Amino acid sequence: MSPADPRAADEPSGDPPDDPSGPSSAELHAVAPQLRALRRRASLTLEAAARAAGLSPAHLSRLETGRRQPSLPMLLAVARVYGTTVSELLGETVPERDAVVRxxxxxxxxxxxxxxxxxxxxxxxxxxxxxxxxxxxxxxxxxxxxxxxxxxxxxxxxxxxxxxxxxxxxxxxxxxxxxxxxxxxxxxxxxxxxxxxxxTLLQSPTAALCLGPAAGRPDPGGTS
The missing domain is CATH 2.60.120.10 (Jelly Rolls)
Structure with a gap:
């Protein structure tokens, strides 16, 4: 986003800038509605989802309406919060998960x-x-x-x-x-x-399984 863009003035400080390596304009058409649908499916408010992903509510709102272009790290953070993949966020076909774990x-x-x-x-x-x-x-x-x-x-x-x-x-x-x-x-x-x-794994955008501190790495903030 160029400095001349009027939207830049109301962006909260601390939010990550746009990344040219992020999705294309065509892909944004699929990303924006997916972000909102996945957040509602997870029963999260805009504020709670933004906090878990390390974003401001205003920034996430702009992503959901297609007014901002997300970077790949941003998509990864949001995908972890919603328990999905970047491929699904981009509207790609997601392989069917096996329902049975032996x-x-x-x-x-x-x-x-x-x-x-x-x-x-x-x-x-x-x-x-x-x-x-x-x-x-x-x-x-x-x-x-x-x-x-x-x-x-x-x-x-x-x-x-x-x-x-x-x-x-x-x-x-x-x-x-x-x-x-x-x-x-x-x-x-x-x-x-x-x-x-x-x-429901909503406590951390970076946690895969949350069971307390493993040897040699910090506690991700998980299970009781």
Missing amino acids: AADMDPTPAGGWTYWQAGAPGRGMQALRVHVPYGSQGDIVRVHPGEEWLYVVEGRLRLRLGDTVHVLAPGDSAHFDSLTPHRIAAAERTGAAFLFVH
Whole structure:
């Protein structure tokens, strides 16, 4: 955008400039309506989506109306927030995801003392995990972030703190809560606990799976 463009004066400071490597004018015809449709599908306000993508609401609004041309890094950030791909944002045909995840394909991954198995398809706005929590791991980490969480205890006993209330969940118990409620999870017994976990992954535009700090990298701000 040239300095003479009258729209430049009302751009909030700190927003990234246009990038000539971004989509062409023809591609913007597909990007703008997709951005708005995906945000509404994720049940996000303009302010919440912009905050998660690291943009101002005014800047995201201009992207949704086709008044600004997004750069590739900007598209990547927005795609992560909405649990989709840049290809889908550009209106390209997205390969059909396999609806079934076989047990043999669920490789264990350690993160912050926990072990988790991805139990759902990647690249979606809702993530499903199978998790094992050893005793004494991450019990002091309090989480607060946009989204929803649901969990179901499979083995052991789980201590779930929601705000000022502590719940001890046994096998067969479940919980479904707003992630903006301060919360933390820990095993209630020395044998640890295992549970199924589903969350909407709205807390970070860069997080793939959010389970606390992995060795050698900062905590992306994820699971309770």
